[in-house]
Amino acid sequence: MRLHHIQLAMPAGLEDTARHFYAELLGLEEVERPARSHDGQLWFCCFDDQG
Template identity: 50%
Template sequence: MKNQFLGIDHVQVAAPAHHEVEARQFYAETLGLKEITKPDRLARNGGVWFEIGHQQLHVGVQKDFIPSQKAHPALLVENISDIRRHLESKGVEIVYGDELEGADRFYISDPFGNRIEIIEWL
């Protein structure tokens, strides 16, 4: 079989039910991601979707929700210093991890406690 994998279409993080307002406030207003419409058949399940370049970030509802504190999406950015200052001005806690050669990066948490990496390759 020839390898047919082309890339990542989307990544999903979980959230508790009925917290779409908080998801929109964080991902759209704080991070500046563009919300996209969920297909009708999936919209009734709750959650909200966002566009990131050619990929998507889905915030899905999970029964018995537990935040992901290790597994995480890494959002590739430009001008990470400006993004860091913007997030700090919004009261978002910045957490620094191990250095990664050739990259500037830090972690934040969404309103549900999920870990999100912000990374710029230098």
């Protein structure tokens, strides 16, 4: 089994706090979120296509 993605919700307005935690502290790469997504969502990549 492989993990494809996870979605983490947060209160709108706390994106910078979440970005600091996931990108700066955990080292995940933020990726552009789809236009259909809502405030309170950030997208991060844990692995590339190679795993």
